Amino acid sequence: MRKKVVSAAEAIAILHDGDTLCCSGFGSNGVPVELLLALEKRFLETDSPKNLTLLFGGGPGDGGEGGVNHVAHEGLLKRVIGGHYGLVPKIGKLALESKVEAYNLPLGVISHMFRDIACGLPGTASKVGLGTFVDPRLEGGKIGTKTTEDLVSVVELGGKELLYYKTFPISVAFIRGTSADPEGNITMERETLTQDVLAVATATKNSGGFVIAQVERIAERGSLNPRRVKVPGVLVDCVVVASPENHPQNLNGSYNPAFSAEVRVPLDALEAMPLDERKVIARRAAFELLPNSVVNLGIGMPEGVAAVANEEKILKYMTLTAEPGVIGGVPASGVNFGAAVNPDAVIDMNQQFDFYDGGGLDLACLGLAECDPSGSINVSRFGPKLAGAGGFINITQNSRTVVFVGTFTAGGLKTKVEGGKLQILQEGRARKFVNKIEQVTFSGPYAAKTGQNVLYVTERCVFRLTPQGMELIEVAPGVDIEKDILAQMDFKPIINNPVQMDARIFVDEPMKLKDTLLSISLEDRMQYDAKKGAMFFNFQGLRVMNHKDVEDIRHAAERLCQPVGRKVKVIVNYDDFQIDESISDEYWAMVQDLQDKYYTHVSRYTTSAFLRMKMGTALESRGLAAHIFETQQEAMESAAD
Structure with missing residues (x-):
C-alpha cells in the first residue's frame, strides 16, 4: 500500500512553477491553513514555486492576513481566478494593482466549472452573468490592466443567449476534511460545510493533477463509515495531519458543535434587534416572506431579516438557505457566514447552485450598495476596494423575487424612530442612488426584461423595478419626499401614488407578522x-x-x-x-x-x-x-x- 500520510512540506514539494492551484474554503469556513502556510514558507525560503494560477470560489480568508492571503506574494502568483474577494484583501490588492492577472467570476459558475473540468468539458455554459460586469460586452470579469485573455464569451444554444466560461486543467488541489484513513478516504464530520471538495478532487484527478487533503486526525484502515466518506481515497494522493492551531473549524478560532450539527441550539434565546434604521429595513423586507417559501439571505444587512423572522416566530414557516449548501436552520452571520445552526441538510455547493440557477428560490434578500436609474446594483467593486460578486449574480438573476436592502445613504447616517415616525437626524455623506454605478453586479434592464419582481428597501422608502425604471411606491411616516428622498438622489424616480410604509414597522413591539403571513x-x-x-x-x-x-x-x-x-x-x-x-x-x-x-x-x-x-x-x-x-x-x- 502506497504511503499517503505525509508532512505538509513533503506534500507542498509536488508543486512546480506555472501550476494551477485550486484551494477549497468558503470565507472563514474549512480553510486548509496548514497547506497554505507550508506553501508560503517554501516560497519565501526558496523563491519557488513561481507563477502559479490560483483558483478559488468563496474567498477562503478572514478579511486580514489569514487563509489564501498567506500566498499573496508577487512572483508566487501569476494569475488569480476567484468568486469572492471580500475576505482575501491581499489577493484583491495584487489584482487591483495589476501585479497579477485577475478575474472575478460568479461563485456558482466556478462551482459548476469544477464538475465540467472533471467531465473533461471545454467550458461551462450559463445564463448567469448576462448583463453584468462578467458579460464580455461589459468587462468580461477582468480585473486590472494586466488581464487581457478572454475567459468569457457570448454563445447561443437552443435559441438562447448564454455566457460560455472557458475551463482549464487543475494541477494541484488543497482540500480539507476531518478524518482520513491510510488509504486517503476523507470524512467531514466536524466541518461546517462539505463545500465542493468532491468536485474539486475529481476535477484535479481527471486533469492528471495531484490532490492534497488536510485533516485533523488519522483513523485505522477500514474503520471509517463508508456512508460518511465524502472524498474516496482513489481521488486523494496524500494526506497532511494539521496541527490544531492550523485546522480551526473556521478562522474565527473556536469550535462550535452547532455548526457541525453535533447539537441543536434553542433559538428563542436570541436577543431582539433594537428599533433603529437596520431593524426598520429588516422589518419591511420581512413583509415579503411567504409561508412554505425557500429564501436566501445575504451577509450584512439581510441578516436582520432572519432576526426579525425569529422575533416574530415565523422562521418555522419557511426555509432559509445559504449558497455554500445550507438548507434550513438559521445561517450564521459575520465572519462565520456560510455556516448555520440547526440546518435540515447540508449539501455540496454545486448542488445548491443547481437549485438556485434553476429557479428554486422564492425570495432572495441581499445588500444594496450602489443603484442607478435603471435599477442596476453594484456590490462588487468600489475604487480601491474589491469585494467580488460571490454568489450574488447567481442568486439575484434566478430568484422569483429579489429584495435589495440597505440604508438610503451611507457614512454617518443617524436616524431616530419615535412616536411611530422616522426622523433623519444626520444625513449620510455618500449617496447610494447615483446616475452611474462603478460596476454592474445586478442588471436592472435584464431583470425588467425577464419580468422579475424586484424591490429596493431602505429605512425611509421602498422602490419597485418597472420596465421604465425605478418607481417610488412607499414612504416612511415622518419622511418628506422632496427633502429626505429626492434631494438625496442623483436621479428622479417614477412617482405616481406612493403609500405609507406599514405603521407596525415603526412601533417598538412585535408586528404580529405571523397573522399576516398565515x-x-x-x-x-x-x-x-x-x-x-x-x-x-x-x-x-x-x-x-x-x-x-x-x-x-x-x-x-x-x-x-x-x-x-x-x-x-x-x-x-x-x-x-x-x-x-x-x-x-x-x-x-x-x-x-x-x-x-x-x-x-x-x-x-x-x-x-x-x-x-x-x-x-x-x-x-x-x-x-x-x-x-x-x-x-x-x-x-x-x-x-
Whole structure:
C-alpha cells in the first residue's frame, strides 16, 4: 500500500512553477491553513514555486492576513481566478494593482466549472452573468490592466443567449476534511460545510493533477463509515495531519458543535434587534416572506431579516438557505457566514447552485450598495476596494423575487424612530442612488426584461423595478419626499401614488407578522358560485392596515367580477375582521365603488356586535343598505329574498 500520510512540506514539494492551484474554503469556513502556510514558507525560503494560477470560489480568508492571503506574494502568483474577494484583501490588492492577472467570476459558475473540468468539458455554459460586469460586452470579469485573455464569451444554444466560461486543467488541489484513513478516504464530520471538495478532487484527478487533503486526525484502515466518506481515497494522493492551531473549524478560532450539527441550539434565546434604521429595513423586507417559501439571505444587512423572522416566530414557516449548501436552520452571520445552526441538510455547493440557477428560490434578500436609474446594483467593486460578486449574480438573476436592502445613504447616517415616525437626524455623506454605478453586479434592464419582481428597501422608502425604471411606491411616516428622498438622489424616480410604509414597522413591539403571513390569500377568500349566481367573500381574520391592502381587495374583486359580465349578489363574512382607523374611510369608499359597479345586493355578517355597529354607521353614511347580520344563515336568507 502506497504511503499517503505525509508532512505538509513533503506534500507542498509536488508543486512546480506555472501550476494551477485550486484551494477549497468558503470565507472563514474549512480553510486548509496548514497547506497554505507550508506553501508560503517554501516560497519565501526558496523563491519557488513561481507563477502559479490560483483558483478559488468563496474567498477562503478572514478579511486580514489569514487563509489564501498567506500566498499573496508577487512572483508566487501569476494569475488569480476567484468568486469572492471580500475576505482575501491581499489577493484583491495584487489584482487591483495589476501585479497579477485577475478575474472575478460568479461563485456558482466556478462551482459548476469544477464538475465540467472533471467531465473533461471545454467550458461551462450559463445564463448567469448576462448583463453584468462578467458579460464580455461589459468587462468580461477582468480585473486590472494586466488581464487581457478572454475567459468569457457570448454563445447561443437552443435559441438562447448564454455566457460560455472557458475551463482549464487543475494541477494541484488543497482540500480539507476531518478524518482520513491510510488509504486517503476523507470524512467531514466536524466541518461546517462539505463545500465542493468532491468536485474539486475529481476535477484535479481527471486533469492528471495531484490532490492534497488536510485533516485533523488519522483513523485505522477500514474503520471509517463508508456512508460518511465524502472524498474516496482513489481521488486523494496524500494526506497532511494539521496541527490544531492550523485546522480551526473556521478562522474565527473556536469550535462550535452547532455548526457541525453535533447539537441543536434553542433559538428563542436570541436577543431582539433594537428599533433603529437596520431593524426598520429588516422589518419591511420581512413583509415579503411567504409561508412554505425557500429564501436566501445575504451577509450584512439581510441578516436582520432572519432576526426579525425569529422575533416574530415565523422562521418555522419557511426555509432559509445559504449558497455554500445550507438548507434550513438559521445561517450564521459575520465572519462565520456560510455556516448555520440547526440546518435540515447540508449539501455540496454545486448542488445548491443547481437549485438556485434553476429557479428554486422564492425570495432572495441581499445588500444594496450602489443603484442607478435603471435599477442596476453594484456590490462588487468600489475604487480601491474589491469585494467580488460571490454568489450574488447567481442568486439575484434566478430568484422569483429579489429584495435589495440597505440604508438610503451611507457614512454617518443617524436616524431616530419615535412616536411611530422616522426622523433623519444626520444625513449620510455618500449617496447610494447615483446616475452611474462603478460596476454592474445586478442588471436592472435584464431583470425588467425577464419580468422579475424586484424591490429596493431602505429605512425611509421602498422602490419597485418597472420596465421604465425605478418607481417610488412607499414612504416612511415622518419622511418628506422632496427633502429626505429626492434631494438625496442623483436621479428622479417614477412617482405616481406612493403609500405609507406599514405603521407596525415603526412601533417598538412585535408586528404580529405571523397573522399576516398565515392569512388566507385574497384569491382563496373570494369565490363565485355560478349555480347560485352569488359571490362569497371570506374576510374572517383579514387585516386591512394600509392603502395597499385596500387596493389589493379592490383588484381581487374586480378580477372575479369582470368576467361574469353582470351584477351579482355578494355575501361577506366579517368575523374577526380588523381595519386600521386611518384607512377606514378609504376602505368603505372602495366598497361603495365596487357595489355600484358589480353588486345587486350585499349581505354581511359577523358575531361582533361592536363591528356590526361600526360597519352599519360607515355604510349608512354613504347611503348604502346596511345588511349586517350575526350569522351566516341570516345573511344567506337575506341574499335569497
